[in-house]
Amino acid sequence: MKTSFIKYFFRQALTNISDNRTAHLLGVGTIAIAFLIFNSFILAYVNINHWADEMGKSLTMTIYFKGQPQEIEVEELKSELINIQGVTINKFVSKEEAIRSLAKELGDKEGFLKGLNENPLPASLEIVFLKADREDPLPYNIKKRLEKMDIVDEVHYSEEWAGKIEAIMGAIKLIGSVLGGLLFLATLFIITNTIKLTVFARENEIEILRLVGATNVFIKAPFLIEGSIQGLLGGLLALIMLLAGYVTVMIRADFKIGFASLDIVFISPHIAVFLLLMSMIIGLLGSSIALGRFFKA
Amino acid sequence: MVFGMIKLFNVYKNFGPKNPAIVDLSLNIEKGEFVFITGPSGAGKTTLLKIIFCSERPTSGNALVNGININRIKEKQLAFLRRKIGVVFQDFKLLPNRTVFNNVSLCLEISGVQYPIIRKKVHQTLRQLGLSKKERYYPPQLSGGEQQRVAIARAIINNPSILLADEPTGNLDPEITIEIMALLEEIHQRGTTVLVATHSQELLKDTEKKIVTLNKGRIVK
Ligand SMILES: Nc1ncnc2c1ncn2[C@@H]1O[C@H](COP(=O)(O)OP(=O)(O)OP(=O)(O)O)[C@@H](O)[C@H]1O
Ligand SMILES: [Mg+2]
Numbered sequence: 140m141k142t143s144f145i146k147y148f149f150r151q152a153l154t155n156i157s158d159n160r161t162a163h164l165l166g167v168g169t170i171a172i173a174f175l176i177f178n179s180f181i182l183a184y185v186n187i188n189h190w191a192d193e194m195g196k197s198l199t200m201t202i203y204f205k206g207q208p209q210e211i212e213v214e215e216l217k218s219e220l221i222n223i224q225g226v227t228i229n230k231f232v233s234k235e236e237a238i239r240s241l242a243k244e245l246g247d248k249e250g251f252l253k254g255l256n257e258n259p260l261p262a263s264l265e266i267v268f269l270k271a272d273r274e275d276p277l278p279y280n281i282k283k284r285l286e287k288m289d290i291v292d293e294v295h296y297s298e299e300w301a302g303k304i305e306a307i308m309g310a311i312k313l314i315g316s317v318l319g320g321l322l323f324l325a326t327l328f329i330i331t332n333t334i335k336l337t338v339f340a341r342e343n344e345i346e347i348l349r350l351v352g353a354t355n356v357f358i359k360a361p362f363l364i365e366g367s368i369q370g371l372l373g374g375l376l377a378l379i380m381l382l383a384g385y386v387t388v389m390i391r392a393d394f395k396i397g398f399a400s401l402d403i404v405f406i407s408p409h410i411a412v413f414l415l416l417m418s419m420i421i422g423l424l425g426s427s428i429a430l431g432r433f434f435k436a
Numbered sequence: 437m438v439f440g441m442i443k444l445f446n447v448y449k450n451f452g453p454k455n456p457a458i459v460d461l462s463l464n465i466e467k468g469e470f471v472f473i474t475g476p477s478g479a480g481k482t483t484l485l486k487i488i489f490c491s492e493r494p495t496s497g498n499a500l501v502n503g504i505n506i507n508r509i510k511e512k513q514l515a516f517l518r519r520k521i522g523v524v525f526q527d528f529k530l531l532p533n534r535t536v537f538n539n540v541s542l543c544l545e546i547s548g549v550q551y552p553i554i555r556k557k558v559h560q561t562l563r564q565l566g567l568s569k570k571e572r573y574y575p576p577q578l579s580g581g582e583q584q585r586v587a588i589a590r591a592i593i594n595n596p597s598i599l600l601a602d603e604p605t606g607n608l609d610p611e612i613t614i615e616i617m618a619l620l621e622e623i624h625q626r627g628t629t630v631l632v633a634t635h636s637q638e639l640l641k642d643t644e645k646k647i648v649t650l651n652k653g654r655i656v657k
Binding site: 141143144146147343344346347348349350351352353354355357 | 489491511512515516517518519520521523525529531542543545546547548549550551590
């Protein structure tokens with residue numbers, strides 16, 4: 140296409156936007172909020188997926204003991220476990236060690252622990268399955284076997300968490316798709332209506348352009364660009380708001396307490412570009428719908 | 437394509453069942469002719485030009501314009517045909533929110549002409565029509581005669597093969613009328629087919645050009 144056309148199209152699209160700026164401003168704001176809601180779901184999904192990946196790398200199993208186990212009992216268990224292929228012993232944590240490390244984590248809130256008569260934390264043994272994959276029945280079999288032992292209270296392993304996380308991810312996916320669909324329609328509606336306003340305001344101009352021999356493509360292109368710009372601006376604004384929200388949360392909160400050190404990641408540049416592209420495509424779609432109705436007449 | 441040629445065969449145009457605007461009209465205009473279309477108000481002059489320009493479709497009958505059958509023309513072909521036909525509309529059809537310059541440059545922009553060439557051509561044409569000083573004005577700031585000249589400038593900027601002018605002197609005083617007619621004559625001399633619709637008998641008094649007289653949609657002379 141000739142460069143003079145492209146220049147004309149963009150100049151015309153920008154003129155349209157500035158002539159219709161109130162509608163555009165409102166439109167971009169509303170679209171941004173719609174995208175923000177959708178993007179938040181994407182961000183939640185991305186993070187939970189990230190956590191699940193982290194956990195899946197090596198499977199850690201924690202064996203909690205009843206009361207204070209005898210050293211010999213622990214050593215016996217250790218030597219039994221070490222003979223199983225793919226299992227390594229990470230560490231044994233006694234009741235005292237457990238309470239000490241909790242006190243350290245609490246820092247100046249250590250006082251909470253002073254009121255306790257008795258150490259509530261169990262002793263535990265942490266073992267790692269090196270090349271664990273989700274299909275492997277070994278961790279589950281070992282868990283069952285260990286739980287039958289008298290000295291063992293409970294056995295937890297990260298795979299169980301992964302299962303729960305997968306269920307949460309499924310729910311987020313479902314809600315996100317339904318909500319995404321609704322927001323998609325709402326966004327499309329907003330863009331279609333904004334562009335329709337511009338098209339109606341330019342009815343006279345469109346007629347004259349036709350009379351002097353402008354092709355339909357030439358007449359439509361500026362409106363399509365106008366819609367795409369509106370979608371893109373809405374998408375961009377939503378991403379900026381999401382980033383601002385992310386940064387604020389990262390500064391305010393320390394996620395290392397309680398939940399085993401989970402870092403929150405932002406959506407990757409790839410996904411960000413994808414989201415922007417999608418917002419632009421919705422803009423393009425909305426404006427072509429607006430034009431379609433007009434050009435039929 | 438046969439540039440500049442217009443042929444109509446038994447063309448009818450009805451706006452509703454009891455409202456015939458053109459009745460059984462056949463007409464043959466050769467390339468490079470200068471023809472006046474005349475007749476009283478409501479005779480069908482504007483409608484005839486609209487059919488040639490494809491902004492109205494005949495109810496029945498056929499027409500060839502530049503060798504193209506207008507009953508079977510496609511969207512893109514229509515756009516290209518219109519670029520070869522300059523039209524001075526009875527109501528000018530200028531864009532009120534664009535400057536004189538931009539109203540005229542529009543016709544070149546749609547063909548993708550590069551800006552330096554557009555600027556040169558528009559300046560030249562506006563100068564020819566005595567509008568150089570009004571370049572940055574908007575149509576509502578101009579007199580009727582000035583608006584008419586802008587409309588003419590827009591119609592001729594593309595060097596069309598056919599020029600249709602609907603009452604091009606309708607709003608002008610006798611002096612400018614003579615100027616405009618001289619201008620149309622000049623365009624005609626370049627080889628352009630020119631059709632001028634007018635109800636002014638004054639304009640036709642001493643002319644040696646072909647005159648087609650319409651009445652109630654029929655050719656009477
Ligand atoms: N769009 C339309 N809808 C209905 N009737 C129309 C339409 N356009 C023209 N007519 C009718 O067709 C007839 C011819 O109109 P036209 O405009 O061609 O006349 P004209 O010769 O150009 O008149 P004038 O000298 O006043 O411009 C008129 O009776 C008019 O009412
Ligand atoms: Mg008329």
